[in-house]
Amino acid sequence: MGAVYLCRDEELQRDVALKVIRPEIAADPSVLDRFKREIQLSSRVTHRNVLRVYDLGEADGIRFLTMQFVEGEDLSSVLKRLGPFPLPRLTHLFRQVCEGWPRHTTKGSSTGI
Numbered sequence: 001m002g003a004v005y006l007c008r009d010e011e012l013q014r015d016v017a018l019k020v021i022r023p024e025i026a027a028d029p030s031v032l033d034r035f036k037r038e039i040q041l042s043s044r045v046t047h048r049n050v051l052r053v054y055d056l057g058e059a060d061g062i063r064f065l066t067m068q069f070v071e072g073e074d075l076s077s078v079l080k081r082l083g084p085f086p087l088p089r090l091t092h093l094f095r096q097v098c099e100g101w102p103r104h105t106t107k108g109s110s111t112g113i
Contacts, residue, residue, distance in 0.1 A: 006069060015069040016054065026063035032056070035065070049100030 002020040009016050025031055039053045052068040079085075085093070 016066045017069045019065040019067065021063040047100045049096050
């Protein structure tokens with residue numbers, strides 16, 4: 001989707017993840033509408049396995065999302081460093097994803113994303 005940066009929200013005094021949406025994606029109004037709907041839906045979900053999305057914004061023609069910042073290594077980097085996960089660890093991670101999933105899909109999301 002785009003690059004993600006760690007930023008400081010000086011107004012609210014908290015670190016946030018700022019995800020820049022690639023221009024070719026941001027140019028599609030239907031994609032932006034989907035982002036808006038998903039942000040509205042996700043704002044009603046509170047679960048430790050679901051990131052909070054704060055805002056969809058634009059600055060100097062660049063579209064971005066601001067969201068909860070979570071300290072740690074991204075999955076892609078972990079897989080490159082360690083290789084494929086053994087089944088017990090994969091099952092543990094998948095269980096965590098599934099724990100947050102129903103909370104989101106039951107709040108009205110058609111995609112469950």
